Amino acid sequence: MAAMLMRILTLTLLITLVGCGDDRPDKIAQFQQLAGQRIDTLGKMLNDGQIRNAMLLKQYTGIMERQNPDMAPLFSELAKDATTNGPMYSSLVNRYQGLSNASNYVDLDQQLAEAENIYHAADPSLYNDMISDPLNVVADMSNGALARVNSISREAAALANGADDFGTGSQLVGNPGYGNWQTGSNGMSFWAWYGMYSMFSNVMRGPIGYDRWSSRRNYSYYNDVGRSRYTSPKQATAQNKTFERTKKQFNSQGRKFDSPYAKSRTGSTSLSRQSTSTPKASTTGTRSKSGSKFRSNYSKNSNFRNSNSRTTRGVRRGK
Structure with a gap:
């Protein structure tokens, strides 16, 4: 009788342990597989001209290249965001490929x-909204000839936010x-453009310091x-380091320094539902742990239950 009771207790314990297993690796694999499919679909839509703001970006940059040939290399670089060769799409591919290496992250939550x-x-839809930034930069460079999208005018936004005019490209x-x-060398941070984007320095009002830009x-x-x-996560860490370094320097001078993200600015119009429901990032650039939130989102998404187990070929090859 005692032996039978022991076997029952052991079986109950095993069932309990299995039920309490960590399901995060499975969720990561599922999100990774679905993300790969979405990135491939997004790339095809960009190539086929099915992303509205990307198509407008191609049109805008083409017009401005003809009107301002001296800045043609910059417009050509900005036009890449309408394709799979732009920095935003390339970043998604690189981040997706990095998901396979757990050592890239501090823990499973991250x-x-x-x-x-x-x-x-x-x-x-979200990516279409994201492209509004480079698109509106080109619109601003047309001196009003080309319309902004998903945003009020730069002047109206500056008035609403009490913002300084850092010049064209500041988005x-x-x-x-x-x-x-x-x-x-003075310990203060300033914005440094990559590659051809450094041409923005020709139309900006001097270097942009992190301290002034933040406020x-x-x-x-x-x-x-x-x-x-x-x-x-790596980029978020870099953002946080810049904030903490500047905050420490201000504190040493008896001054207060707030994160550039402590207060959201006004200026968006007609954003997609996906954008309006996007969670707010940490004000300092770090990411908070929210495992329960991800479990909830996962369980509500029926697509996970019907997904193929393989990643898509295009992204796997780094297309």
């Missing part, structure tokens, strides 16, 4: 968060696809809506 963020970032400042924050920046889609989806 890896799961990244998997879900990539999945959502590859949503065509892209802070977005790691176009540049990064570097520290000067006086204007609205942009990336900084005020899309940062949680379009920022990798």
Whole structure:
């Protein structure tokens, strides 16, 4: 009798342990597989001209190249965001490929968060909104001849937000696809453009310092809506380091320094439902752990139950 009772207790314990197993690796694999499918679909839609803002970006940059040939290399670079060769799409592919290596993340929560963020970032509607930043940069460079999209005018936004005018291209400042924050010899950080984007320096009002930009920046889609989806953990860490370094320097001088993301700026119009429901990123650039949230999202998404177990070929080859 005692032996029978022991076997029953052992079996009950095993069932309990199995039921309490960590399901995060399975969820990561599912999000990874679905993200791969979405990235491939997004790439095809870009190539087929099915993303509205991407098509407008091609048209706008083509017009501006003809009207301002001196800036043609910059417009040509911006036009890449309408294709699979642009920094935003390339970043999604690179982040997707990095999901396979758990050592890229501090823990499973961060890896799961990244998997879900990539999945959502590859949503065509969300990506269409993301492209509004480079598109509106080109619109601003036309001096009003080309209409802005998904955003009020730069002047109206500056008035609403009490923002400084940092010059054309300032919507892209802070977005790691176009540049990064570097520290000067005085210990202060400034924005440094990547490659051909450095031509923005010709139309800006001097270097953009992190301290002034943080408190006086204007609205942009990336900084005020899309940062949680379009920022990798590594990029978020870099953003946080810049903030902490600047905050420490201000504190040593007896001054207060707030994160550039502590207050959302006004300026968006007609964004997609996917954008309006996008969670707000951490104000400092770090990512909070939210395992319960991901379990909830996972369980409500019926697509996971019907998914093929293989990743798509195009993204796997880094297309």
